Amino acid sequence: MQPRSSDGPGRPPKKYYSARKKFCAFCKDKITLIDYKNHKNLENYISETGRIFPARVSGTCAYHQKQLSKAIKRARQMALIKFSEEKKRLS
Numbered sequence: 001m002q003p004r005s006s007d008g009p010g011r012p013p014k015k016y017y018s019a020r021k022k023f024c025a026f027c028k029d030k031i032t033l034i035d036y037k038n039h040k041n042l043e044n045y046i047s048e049t050g051r052i053f054p055a056r057v058s059g060t061c062a063y064h065q066k067q068l069s070k071a072i073k074r075a076r077q078m079a080l081i082k083f084s085e086e087k088k089r090l091s
Contacts, residue, residue, distance in 0.1 A: 022059030036074035050084030
């Protein structure tokens with residue numbers, strides 16, 4: 001038996017995906033302090049289930065990611081942002 005190759009005779013060659021370098025939006029705008037009162041901006045870094053996006057997904061640097069997570073937690077305590085959304089059931 002011959003070993004199967006991943007690329008068949010009719011398939012085009014594989015194209016490699018190269019991701020763009022993510023950048024910190026806060027560093028770009030030269031924001032030094034992330035305020036919890038700006039809840040409209042903080043909602044961009046929260047998933048629809050209420051989880052905070054990690055730095056590798058959001059692209060923020062470590063310095064601003066720590067400030068971001070603290071600001072989101074403070075905004076939740078002040079009831080500016082919901083803690084979580086209800087899960088939708090299919091039944």
